[in-house]
Amino acid sequence: EDIFTTTLHRSELLSFRAKFPFLEDADKR
Numbered sequence: 026e027d028i029f030t031t032t033l034h035r036s037e038l039l040s041f042r043a044k045f046p047f048l049e050d051a052d053k054r
Contacts, residue, residue, distance in 0.1 A: 042048070
């Protein structure tokens with residue numbers, strides 16, 4: 026995987042989790 030793509034994906038994932046923290050909780054179950 027491209028490092029730039031991975032970093033971009035991570036920042037998108039973090040901002041997504043910040044908007045929808047309850048989805049992260051549902052993920053862990």
